[in-house]
Amino acid sequence: MKRTLLVALILLAGAIASLTDGRPLRASDSAEFFARRILPIARAQRASSCTECHFAGVELGQYVLDDEASTFAALRAAGLIDVAQPEQSKLLAFIRRKPEREDATMAKVRAEESAAFTAWITAAAKNPELLSKSGDAPPIGTQLPPEVVRHVRSDRLLASFVENIWVEMERCINCHSPERNERWVKEHGKQVSWLVPRDPAATMKYLADEGLIDVDAPEKSLLLLKPLGAVEHAGHVKFAVGSRTDRQFRRFLNDYAATVAGKYKTTGDLPPPTKQLAIATGQQLKITEMPTDQRGRLIRVLLYPRDGEAWSTRPIASGDSQINPQDGTWMNQMCELVDREQATPDRLLKPRLLPGERYLAKLYIVDATAATKPNFEFGDADFYGSAEVSGNWHPGWQKPKTIAAGEIVRE
Ligand code: HEC
Ligand code: HEC
Incomplete structure (x- = not known):
């Protein structure tokens, strides 16, 4: 026995x-x-x-x-x-x-x-x-349909936290991980250490327990308002309203709130899963000297690898954020785009690097206020121009690939 x-x-x-x-x-x-x-x-x-x-x-x-x-x-x-x-x-x-x-x-x-x-x-x-x-x-037994029972489970909620929030933690870790933020804690107190290193489950629990996730008004959560700079944040603006990161944060927060409040009753109430996930690479792309009329606007960059003699039609990575209104610089990390079926938890959590090859960077630009509309999407009409980058590409803020605005081919 x-x-x-x-x-x-x-x-x-x-x-x-x-x-x-x-x-x-x-x-x-x-x-x-x-x-x-x-x-x-x-x-x-x-x-x-x-x-x-x-x-x-x-x-x-x-x-x-x-x-x-x-x-x-x-x-x-x-x-x-x-x-x-x-x-x-x-x-x-x-x-x-x-x-x-x-x-x-x-x-x-x-x-x-x-x-x-x-x-x-x-x-x-x-x-x-x-x-x-x-x-x-x-x-x-439960009167909920099986799809809803599956959706309102803690392991599924954690998976949503990982794919929407945790993958972006490179942007927050230097100031919010207790392993790296001594100086910030000294200045602002120990509540700055909300990120539990290497532990998404404990981090999610902490954020919920400490009220940084607002279950009654998810889009008013400090977890969102602080990095948006919508309330005072000693770490400044980390991403723009309407950017992919912003939407990922909102997707998680809304889903979290609806799940714990028991708002999902039928299959139709469930949010449709996204087709692709974005996995942070840590590799930075920088665009310098954007003209005055573009400053303050929102850029999405899509990166296309080679496919034989031509450029592939499928983007491999993306990045989006606001152009600095003062000096016209744009810098953002590239996130690898992976189809949901291929995005195993293991793959999501491993550090990713784009191989040092030739890429075509296509730029799409919109007005920052247009991006705040609820169902906003970048479209072909927003295409601004393209430029090539190539060679070894190290991760980190100090070693971005750089495109000068003058190199952008406008069509
Ligand atoms: C440790 C976490 C955990 C706890 C505690 C737990 N469940 Fe589950 N439950 C799961 C997981 C994971 C699944 C889906 C995997 C599976 O079906 O084997 C599931 C599936 C289910 C399902 C739907 C699928 C099926 O097998 O019929 C029902 C109904 C369910 N659980 C009821 C309960 C009830 C009632 C309790 C408390 C007595 C409970 N569970 C406690 C994790 C848990
Ligand atoms: C350059 C350092 C820095 C970076 C990077 C940074 N922050 Fe902060 N953040 C701070 C400091 C310092 C505080 C405490 C003072 C304050 O509330 O503004 C803080 C406060 C917060 C708080 C409130 C914590 C509490 O319990 O009161 C949240 C939530 C937060 N940040 C989220 C984020 C997120 C999400 C990111 C990444 C997308 C991020 N921050 C990036 C420095 C930073």
């Missing part, structure tokens, strides 16, 4: 013994377990262990009806109770599921739920009265 199963059985024997005050289990015990242990857990005001991974809409209480017979019939009909091997029942597997880093309070709640449901299901599966019932079973 597998060791874990053996341990589970010993624990179960202990749990049952404590419920029956030491005597062997009888079929009629199931009704008593249900009344004494299951109903109080199901009707308790506290959150069940499910909420450690599932946000609003999945609760253990939804798997318990008002009386034992209908609960048993419904769970059995839903495939959640296995009468041949009760301890292998799917409902118990749901209850025993725990995250890698289990919350201490939740661990206690889970242990209590697990003991009670294991004892009841095991007793109920031996109760001839319950087993003999046939006929229509009432519905039981």
